[in-house]
Amino acid sequence: MRTLTEPFKIKMVEPLKVTTEDFRKEALKAAGYNTFLLRSSDVFIDFLTDSGTGAMSDKQWAGMMMGDESYAGAKSWEHLERVVKELTGMPYILPTHQGRAAERILYGILGGKNKVFISNTHFDTTRANIEFTGASAIDIIYDEAKDPEIDLPFKGNINLEKLNELIIHHGKENVAAVIITVTNNSSGGQPVSMANVKELRKICNTYNIPLVIDGCRVAENAYFIKHREEGYINKSCEEIAKEMLRLGDAFIMSAKKDGMVNMGGLLTVKDEALSVKCKNLLIISEGFTTYGGLSGRDMEALAIGLTEVFDEDYLHYRIRSTAYLGEKLRNKGIPVVWPIGGHAVYIDAKQLYKNIPINQYPGQALVCDLYIKGGIRAVEVGSLMFGKYDDKGELIPATNELVRLAIPRRVYTQSHIDYVLDIFDDILKLKNQTQGYKITYEPPFLRHFTARLDKL
Amino acid sequence: MKTLKKRSWAEPYKMKMVELLKMTTKQQRIKAIKEAGYNTFLLKSEDVYIDLLTDSGTNSMSDRQWSAFMTGDEAYAGSKSYYLLENAIQKYYGYKYVVPTHQGRAAENILSQILIKKGDIIPGNMYFTTTRLHQELAGGKFEDVIIDEAHDPLNEHPFKGNIDINKLDKLVKKHGAKKIPYVCLATNVNLAGGQPVSMANLKELRAYTKKHGIRIIHDMTRVAENAYFIQQREKGYDKKSIKDIVKEICSHTDGATMSAKKDALVNIGGFLAINDWDVFEEARNLVVVYEGLHTYGGLAGRDMEAIAVGIAESLDDNHQHARVGQVEYLGHKMMEYNIPIVKPIGGHGIFVDAKAFLPHLTQDQFPAQVLAAELYIDSGVRTMERGIVSAGRKANGENYYPKLELVRFTIPRRVYTQAHMDVIAESAAAVYEKRKTIKGLKMVYEPKYLRFFQAKFEKL
Numbered sequence: 067m068r069t070l071t072e073p074f075k076i077k078m079v080e081p082l083k084v085t086t087e088d089f090r091k092e093a094l095k096a097a098g099y100n101t102f103l104l105r106s107s108d109v110f111i112d113f114l115t116d117s118g119t120g121a122m123s124d125k126q127w128a129g130m131m132m133g134d135e136s137y138a139g140a141k142s143w144e145h146l147e148r149v150v151k152e153l154t155g156m157p158y159i160l161p162t163h164q165g166r167a168a169e170r171i172l173y174g175i176l177g178g179k180n181k182v183f184i185s186n187t188h189f190d191t192t193r194a195n196i197e198f199t200g201a202s203a204i205d206i207i208y209d210e211a212k213d214p215e216i217d218l219p220f221k222g223n224i225n226l227e228k229l230n231e232l233i234i235h236h237g238k239e240n241v242a243a244v245i246i247t248v249t250n251n252s253s254g255g256q257p258v259s260m261a262n263v264k265e266l267r268k269i270c271n272t273y274n275i276p277l278v279i280d281g282c283r284v285a286e287n288a289y290f291i292k293h294r295e296e297g298y299i300n301k302s303c304e305e306i307a308k309e310m311l312r313l314g315d316a317f318i319m320s321a322k323k324d325g326m327v328n329m330g331g332l333l334t335v336k337d338e339a340l341s342v343k344c345k346n347l348l349i350i351s352e353g354f355t356t357y358g359g360l361s362g363r364d365m366e367a368l369a370i371g372l373t374e375v376f377d378e379d380y381l382h383y384r385i386r387s388t389a390y391l392g393e394k395l396r397n398k399g400i401p402v403v404w405p406i407g408g409h410a411v412y413i414d415a416k417q418l419y420k421n422i423p424i425n426q427y428p429g430q431a432l433v434c435d436l437y438i439k440g441g442i443r444a445v446e447v448g449s450l451m452f453g454k455y456d457d458k459g460e461l462i463p464a465t466n467e468l469v470r471l472a473i474p475r476r477v478y479t480q481s482h483i484d485y486v487l488d489i490f491d492d493i494l495k496l497k498n499q500t501q502g503y504k505i506t507y508e509p510p511f512l513r514h515f516t517a518r519l520d521k522l
Numbered sequence: 523m524k525t526l527k528k529r530s531w532a533e534p535y536k537m538k539m540v541e542l543l544k545m546t547t548k549q550q551r552i553k554a555i556k557e558a559g560y561n562t563f564l565l566k567s568e569d570v571y572i573d574l575l576t577d578s579g580t581n582s583m584s585d586r587q588w589s590a591f592m593t594g595d596e597a598y599a600g601s602k603s604y605y606l607l608e609n610a611i612q613k614y615y616g617y618k619y620v621v622p623t624h625q626g627r628a629a630e631n632i633l634s635q636i637l638i639k640k641g642d643i644i645p646g647n648m649y650f651t652t653t654r655l656h657q658e659l660a661g662g663k664f665e666d667v668i669i670d671e672a673h674d675p676l677n678e679h680p681f682k683g684n685i686d687i688n689k690l691d692k693l694v695k696k697h698g699a700k701k702i703p704y705v706c707l708a709t710n711v712n713l714a715g716g717q718p719v720s721m722a723n724l725k726e727l728r729a730y731t732k733k734h735g736i737r738i739i740h741d742m743t744r745v746a747e748n749a750y751f752i753q754q755r756e757k758g759y760d761k762k763s764i765k766d767i768v769k770e771i772c773s774h775t776d777g778a779t780m781s782a783k784k785d786a787l788v789n790i791g792g793f794l795a796i797n798d799w800d801v802f803e804e805a806r807n808l809v810v811v812y813e814g815l816h817t818y819g820g821l822a823g824r825d826m827e828a829i830a831v832g833i834a835e836s837l838d839d840n841h842q843h844a845r846v847g848q849v850e851y852l853g854h855k856m857m858e859y860n861i862p863i864v865k866p867i868g869g870h871g872i873f874v875d876a877k878a879f880l881p882h883l884t885q886d887q888f889p890a891q892v893l894a895a896e897l898y899i900d901s902g903v904r905t906m907e908r909g910i911v912s913a914g915r916k917a918n919g920e921n922y923y924p925k926l927e928l929v930r931f932t933i934p935r936r937v938y939t940q941a942h943m944d945v946i947a948e949s950a951a952a953v954y955e956k957r958k959t960i961k962g963l964k965m966v967y968e969p970k971y972l973r974f975f976q977a978k979f980e981k982l
Binding site: 106112115117134135136139163191198329349350353354359360361362509511512 | 569576600627631789823825969970
């Protein structure tokens, strides 16, 4: 296979600190064996998230300089509004400081006690926002998509048969909305097919239920459709994304992903009455309707980022560079979620660290080893993040014990990735010696952010 | 009061980058304001020549802030920019624990949810739109305990932001201290006209609240401007630096919410600071739901860097002297033209008394709203109504009728020059000349919350 060409060169760099294994052992101990609590300056390769960690282009930086910081009616807002209207085809555009604020506003209005939201998979903050309103959140993907090994093109698809059953079971008037997340982050960054969303639209029409597209990675999803779904190979990724977004009644985006910026979010809706309610809430907690808690320069950078992300060469580079890491890991014998998704590689820690029982958090053990061996910061997506306790205080484990290596956009070079691959050779040597962990402190909710652990 | 000579406030900076402005004709402006429903909030900023809508987030950053901006660390967790910000807040303000938020109202939202229970009373020195709304949404009720002088635009009390301890004591006696989770103390009270609180008043308030076990939460968005007035006006403080005075103010309070878009010289950002670990822990959990992880709270790393540098710059004596000096320069010019303004001149803007400017209009005809529109038509200067439209409605649907019906000329920091100030004063004078011909407005669209932002009007 030939080397992947990157459609850019480096214009600004950020120096990194190179640390020793002894230094990292101390740093990790001080952070309570929780990588969220590490200082970022002690991290060499930061795969904690692809959210807000991307590198902006020189054009975006130039846009930052042109940002109009007026409180009301700024030029930068008009620019962003124009770009987003064209992308979504929706008439009402609301900027927010980031995606979760858009969720809180929309789901706060649609939700409430006894309401149900149905999604392919709710992300953790999405679920928190929905449950906060008194509503419940139900995830429905196809059963085979839950198997990390099975090779299917659209493992992010929502289970349409299940959806029909659920709507009938709960009563259509109690279903607040159906949320389709593209790509499906929580199931390994797996794409959703256009056919699936079209069918979903029909069901929503039948029952008159609003369809929300959570599209923070809508461009990456479009790339998968282009290359995997029949009839799309000759369409541009931008055309595909536009086609998909026009199927929704509302669109939510954390712009920190495919918006190619470090801060920002969007909420767009078709319905005027709904838009008025959303704007009222926006002003209370975010900011005035023409800035929504963003600086003018951030809106300018986002308007440009939303154009750059649809560059076909960029998307090819983006998806293929993630696959490069994933495929090479698989060739080494590291169990990864297959096929490789758009923004991250997910490792099956239960398979890799078979000697560590689930209640000793094998995923977290791998996260710790990656940091100690290579200064690589990853995140556990398993029982530390999603585990709960039963009445006797025993751990109710999550479905999978995964470790996510999320790749920031346009930040790391191929030699960084090759370095990561080398570190995994060390991990393979360690795999039967590594010990598990126990939790020594945890807050009442979203514990993974601030919990502290100790070696067993 | 001594008049400031022009040379005394020469700015301690020069221009390093400029932003070009579009010049418009009167015809274009008449059309634009009509389309905006006579609401200056709804104007496009490119149709505005001098934008005095707000001093919030409209500042110009220094070259040092821009360089810090470039070194912002965008890591999701444990960003070095967070530690820089935390360190600046601890060092200059003295608060122990810090939770960043995307702007000030987000900090108010989180704080109100943690501290206020249904039926609680929150005394404060004059309402502010978003602050009061968050208190009400959390189930509390705001009670104004500012001194009476604050409601009289002509009273020249040097500290019109002071709290009337007797009013507070009445509330405590009536409701009991347990119903009062905290006193909301704003420094340099915005809606009173940018009027300061004295250190003596604050000390008295501290002694009183200590006795009753009530917290003081400091709305500190313009604390440095307040400190400047203490330095200029209060006995025993003329030799102290603004830096020391600010730290002393904060030391008499238990926590703070801040919109960094004012004093701290940035375009976006805010934080919640608190000395109480338990409140901090709750805030750290809540901020994840509303804003972002507690080490970024909805801000880019570079924005946290710029705030850290901006806080230090805002406490420079020369900076505040030029800042308030410019505002006073504009105020004195207006007084020369006999324009009725709130006295003494405040820290962040000039507040024109619309009732005195347009005595032939009733408050229901929105005198401040129409005056702001007329000023825009005359010269492209954008100001803001702070009167009956901003005050909104009570829970029972009745309009609040605030005593003050003002047009606010807010001056962004380090943005406009002396020539701009002259243009503004001359424009106000031109509108004053023709004041008797100005007719009122009627409201044709009213949103549910914070109506001043989006309401639309037509000429009577």
